[in-house]
Amino acid sequence: MIYINWVVALAAILFTVGAIGVMFRRNPLIMFMASEMMWNAAALVFIAYAREFHDMNGQVMAFLIMGTAAAEVGIGLAIIVSVYHKRHRLDIDEISRMKG
Amino acid sequence: MVGIGILAVLAIAAAIGVITARQPVHSALYLVGNLLSLALLYLDLQAEFLAVAQVIVYAGAIMVLFLFVVTLLTAGKEDREPPEDLAGQRAWAGIVSIIVGIVLVALAIKYPGAELKVALPANFGNLQGIGRLLWGPDFIYLVGIAIMLLSAALGVLVLNPPKRERQIERQLAAAARAREAAAGAAVPKAESTNGKEGQGA
């Protein structure tokens, strides 16, 4: 038998791992990948509850997440590339001019 | 159940691999593994279309894009993660994340779901089911995604416009100079300072 809440717990763990990745690593590419993992965890929750309540809308939502993640990755990588062209270094802590 | 358990362990292992890999390429590959295990999990959850979409779109397109960028930007570079500058970031991040994780898991477990006695509706999770929804009542979300992707494409063009020949040459020359300055500056740092840093520009 499938206990949906275990799947949700898995999604929670994946989310946490992704959060740790975002907060710990300084390479923007790896940070981005960790945030992609967080997206996936959310999609997993939607699909799990779709299965539980027999409601297709959860899967539609997961589809939307996928589309959004695609668009976001496109733009995010473009930004990272252009920042790299300026500084020739991949360190997110250097981009801190908006302080104060 | 066993299958789900195995897939869960795989996913978590891959996730930990993503955040701890030293090289970004390894990190990307670990992420692909995570995505694939999740795709198989979707299959178990009667979301067949999404499983395949995950493989094709996520692992097949998005991660490929990631790999392109990673290899382009980090080819032949030193990958040592610089020491932590921000005071207490790691400690606090660790504590807060663990608390959040525990709370989330507790919330998830606290409300056990039950298997519904009713049968799954027809076309649950396959192409026809999602298709009927997306092109029917949820059409506006489809349009939304389309617009989002379009604006993302435009945005990429705006952010990194294709440059002319001269500009590319100028950029390459600047990049070369920057590399030399970095190389030149690294050497005098080992020796005693004798004013050479002011000369390289």
Next chain:
Amino acid sequence: MQGVAEIVLLPLFGAITIGMFKGLMPKKLPGIWASLLVGISFLISIAEALKLSRLPVHHRLLTGVVFPWITGFGPAIHWRYYLDPLSGLWLLVITGVGMLIHVYSIGYMHDDPHKARYFSYLNFFVFAMLLLVLAGNLLILLIGWALVGLASYLLIGFWYQRPSAVRAAKKAFVMNTVGDVGILLGLTLLYLHYHTVSYPGLFRIFDHQTPSAFFEWTAFLLYVGAMAKSAQFPLHMWLVDAMEGPTPVSALIHAATMVTAGVYLMARLYPLLRLAPDVAYLVAAIGAFMTIFAASSAIFQRDIKKVLAFSTVSQLGYMMLGVGVGAFSAGVFHFMMHAFFKALLFLGAGSVIHALSGEQDMNRMGGLWRKMPWTTWSFLAATLAISGIPPFSGYFSKEAVLGETYNLGHPILWVVGAVAAGLTSFYMFRLFFLTFFGKPRDASLYEHAHEAPWIMTVPVVILGVFATFGGFLKDWVNQWLAPTFSLYQGAPHAAMESGPIWTTIFTVGLAVVAFFIAYVLYIRKSTATNAASESGPGRWMYRAWYMDTVWTYLAVVPFQKIGNAVMQAETGILATVKGLGTVVWDWGEDLRPLETGYVRRYALSMMVGVGALLVYYLIRV
């Protein structure tokens, strides 16, 4: 209603159009347009007066509601107009004399670059004055009252680049505001007690009342308004300073019409005065005092317009004296005659000033009769009128007032008025001789003097005709005003009889003697203009009994101190408010370090927030 609306609104239309389009109008248009509109108002006024005269004697009243105004808050007050013989008379004088003065102004203000603004203000004044006299209730009257005060302020300070003009305008306005408050308080008392302020309503109520303290107070408060507007002690000082304005303004506003608004109010509310005999006596007493006080100051003045200003104050005293003792028709008749000869005197003085390129000091005048014949002889007619020499107009009206004063049993007031009449004759002939006769005292000015252009001379001559022959209107005016002053039961129909023959001989004789004294002093002996005014009693009278100084110390200085204190308080409040702003700014500065600029820090803070929310959910849900 039709005619009345047009009479009142045409000058307003003129004021608005000239004010809005003065940049687009050709140079001469504002004057002609303004005069034309007032002229049309005059013609419609004549038509309305004829309409009124065709009504039966005891129903000679046109009144009605133009539109309902204040409703729903208790007893209603509406926009009501009220045309009866009294307001009809005022109407004719305002529009008729107003039209002549507008035409005169076209010539007088010819060289002034701002004459469009002048005509706009002048038309606005005519509108406000008409609103005042045609008002059907005290509230509309108050609105007109305040608006004429505004027009007066605007016109006195017309040449606003002159600091003395600005000061004079302020003084006039502030003193008039005291009067406005008086009227407002009186009006409020009546409204609260009797729930109406309209004339028909009030007159019906006053019909069957007996004198009481309430009426005394109400009448006194309303008289305070009249005090301010008609320059009665102690609110009289603004009128002399109001000469800073252009001379036609002095003629129209501060001689013929605006200052008589107080007389109008007292005459209109004659039933109330009947119910407040103490206030009526106060009105008469102060009026009598003003006649002699102003005359005493006028005999020492050197500025031609100041003499005429004091003269106006003195004559207003006569009008108030008439109204106070109960001789309402006499007081109103004196107003009418005064409008003619005083407007003439001012316009004539204006012609002289114009001829001498702005000179107003009589020290520099003399012998002008050869250069300005028309002006001179018209001026002489007015001087004879104001001195009360028969058969000129002023004789009839002054005799009516003084005669009735004596007849109604006020011998002391009569003596004061009679002596003042003598003084009047003296200072007016002094003025006349110094200006027009004798040897010219300033050769260069005399060289360039010339008769005023015809557009200025014609109104002067027309007024001269009225000043000469106006007295023969006495019986007609008496008949015309009778319905107003006997409309309600018990009101005395005050006739305009002169007193016993010896009083007339005394007054006229005093005037003739004064004429001879002036002739001897200023023609034969060529006394200087500032004789006897440098020291002693002469100086005190020259300075108008130092009332300005007293008023400054009593009223102006304390208010300035209060104003300064309030300014200090305001500066303190501003500093506090600014201080508050500074405090908030400092808080913001202290919060600044939260924005570190590091993305990972922001991610951490987001996670902290999420964690807090989740813990809360876990505990509570």
